[in-house]
Amino acid sequence: MSGFALLASTGPSEEDAGGLDRALARARGLGMVEIARNAVCVLLVEPGCSYARRACGEGEAFFFGDAFERKDAVPTRLSGIASLLGGLWGDFCSIALRTWPEPQVEIAPALFGTARVFVFEPASNERLYASSLDIGLALAEEKPAIDVEELGAFLTRSTFPRRRSCLSGIAQILPGTFDTCSLQGQRTTTWWNPWSFTPQRSGQVARGEPEALRRVIMDCVAQTARGSHPLLELSGGFDSSVLAHCLAEAGTDFEAVTLVSSAADGDERLYARIAAEAAGACLAEIAMRVEDIDVARPPAVRTVQPGPHILAQHMDSLVEAVAADLGCDSFISGGGGDNVFFATFSVVPIVDLWRCRRSPAAAWRAVRDVAAITGAGQIEVASRAIYRSWWRDRAPRWEPEIDFLARALRNVQDIEHPWLADVDMTRPGTARHVRSLIGILPCLEGYARGRQGRLKFPLLSGPIVEHCLGMPTWEWIGGGRDRAYSRRAFGGFMPSALLARRQKGALDGMFAQLFSAYRTAIRDHLLGGYLAAQGLVDAQAIEHYFAAQVILTDKQYYRLIELAGYETWCRAWA
Incomplete structure (x- = not known):
């Protein structure tokens, strides 16, 4: 896919207004090619970058990534980029250059996916938009510093998405919104809102039978995987087993991998084998070993906020190695399934x-x-x-x-x-349900296997999300089963052992082993690092916990492993 950069002016600047000119010169020096411009902006792409192009009112729009036409699209009175986004779904960024009612440009990231848009501000009325952090940093003039205030906010709610990032001067356009730049300034507009699809807003009590959900999922999975040789991350849990079934039904040539933790609660080989056999797929079983993990290893991918935890990054590297061995060109994950299918233990x-x-x-x-x-x-x-x-x-x-x-x-x-x-x-x-969808957004990035849009989350496809939002919440607990509505959708199509499974695999045991093996290293990493120096962590509480020689049943050790990962991110930028 490669990437793009958009240089936009939002009016005369009171500061040095040459930031965009210098960024444009650097972009051309890096071999980026101009593909469009108007009175407000210049759009450039990396060599070999693929994109789609179509008319958009008095202008044209560009789509980077996987954009699919919606079968259920309805006419809209919206104009500009919003009129096109309602008829598409997928993991893509979109840019519309318009000349009416005034010269302007509109930029939107993926709704649910890995296609992001990063925003830099060279001067007060200048904006640099980039499809990757690496492109933006290559065109920016200074290495960003850590925004300590925002980092503190992140530490208290790590799964809450924010436009402002933990790096000074860099922001992200939030999914479901788009930026508009014109000579009158910059503004942000919300084009998608989950509440529009809920029963109390849509005026519908339900949206069809479970079979309708199955058809939607089957179609989205088939289109997501079309033309690729993906590696399915198969745990044998409900979500990944659904994907295995859908890929097989679509005739996709895919491989599967399951990761086996060194603790019993993370060994799901029995169920993964059942799912793989039913789908006719070869299954690679890869052991995870605590001794192979480096708790202070720098992140493989540069991100604008602390990314996946230490164990997740290790799993990322293992899966990427399997894909290379098997010749797979993309990854398919059931991530987000619990959120979309509203897996809840609440009243x-x-x-x-x-x-x-x-x-x-x-x-x-x-x-x-x-x-x-x-x-x-x-x-x-x-x-x-x-x-x-x-x-x-x-x-x-x-x-x-x-x-x-x-x-x-x-x-x-x-x-x-x-x-x-x-x-x-x-x-x-x-x-x-809406909150759980918001909470999954920051969890989709920061993985090495996600570079160039290779990591796919089919269960987060727009048509699936909207269908599930339209279901009354009590449908998801029917019969005393979590995710009951989606289980009914695939009843009779998947092995009963998978549909009847009640317990999920977990990594609690391996986290406990990791903490025990690297207890001293984690302690020293936290107490002698950036977070402690900035006064963001309670050093006394951390010291007390390590000195207590606690039995690992309180799960606070997981929080310390998490904070150790955040510390490593800080050291990479400090």
């Missing part, structure tokens, strides 16, 4: 059902369902649901992560996101 679906139907019989069935999923008693579940029904929030809760952080960071600010600007809290279950 909020009961509250949604009661507020919608006021049926004691239906509410009690939902109580039994939640009790079966969670293992809690029915009376306890009912009590929690009654309590929760009287509890009115103004916005979805996003609990801060404050363990081992400095006291100054514990007074956490309210969260702001375009998808929470018009939040509807009358259905707390739906609100939690």
Whole structure:
């Protein structure tokens, strides 16, 4: 795919206005080729960059990545880039250069995916947009410094997406929004909002039978994998097993890999083998060993905020090596499936059902369902649901992560996101579903195997997400099964052992082994590093934890491993 750079002016600058000229000269020096311009901007691409081009009102639009036509697209009165985005889905960036009503350019990243847009500001009225951080840094004039204030905000809510990044002077356009640059300035517009597809906003109680969801998933997976030889990351869990089934049904030539942790809770070979055999795929089984992990290894990919944890980066390198050995050109992951299929252990679906139907019989069935999923008693579940029904929030809760952080960071600010600007809290279950979709956005980047758009997340395809948002939340717990609606969609099409599976694999055991093996190294890494020097972590609490020789049952060791990964990111930029 390669990448692009867009140099845009938003009016006369009071500062040195030569930043864009110098960036343009550097871009040409790097071999980038100009493909379009208007009175506001210049669009350049790297050699060999592929893109699609089409008319867009009084101008033209460019699409970088995998953009697919929607079968269910409806006419819209929107203009410019928003009129095109509603009829497409996929993992792509889009840019529209327009001449009416004034010279302007509009830029949007992928809705759910790895195609991002980074924003640099050479001067007050100049913008540099880049499809990768590496391109932006190559064209920018200075190495960015760490934004300590934003880093502190990140540490308290690491899975909350922000436009402002942890590197000074660099931002990201948030998914579902686009930037517009003209000589009148720069503004950001929201073009996609999850609330538009929820039952209370769409006016629909449900959106078809489970078979409709299966058809949507089958179509999205087939189009995502078309023309490639992908490596499926197959755990044998429900989500990845669905992908194996869909790839086989589409006739895709694919390979599969499962990673086996050194602890029993992460060994899912039994289920992975069942899924691979049913799909007719070859399965590579790769052992993960604690002794192969370097807890202080610099990240393989430069990111604008701390990326995947230490173990995830090790898994990334293992999978990438398997793909090279098998000749695969892309990766397919079931990441985001829990979010889209609303895997929940909460009582909020009961509250949604009661507020919608006021049926004691239906509410009690939902109580039994939640009790079966969670293992809690029915009376306890009912009590929690009654309590929760009287509890009115103004916005979805996003609990801060404050363990081992400095006291100054514990007074956490309210969260702001375009998808929470018009939040509807009358259905707390739906609100939690939307929140889970927001929370997956920062978790899709930072992987070496994701370079050049090679890492695909088919279950996060727009048509699938929108269909699932349209389902009442209690449908996802029906029959006492998590993700029940999606399980019904594939009932009879997949091995019963996979559909009936209740327990998910976990990495808790391997994290505990990792902490035990590198206890001293993690301690020294944290106490002698950037986070401690900046006063962002509570050094005394960290020292106390390590001195206590605790039994690893409290999961705080996971938080320390996580913070050690953040420390490594800081050292790479400091």
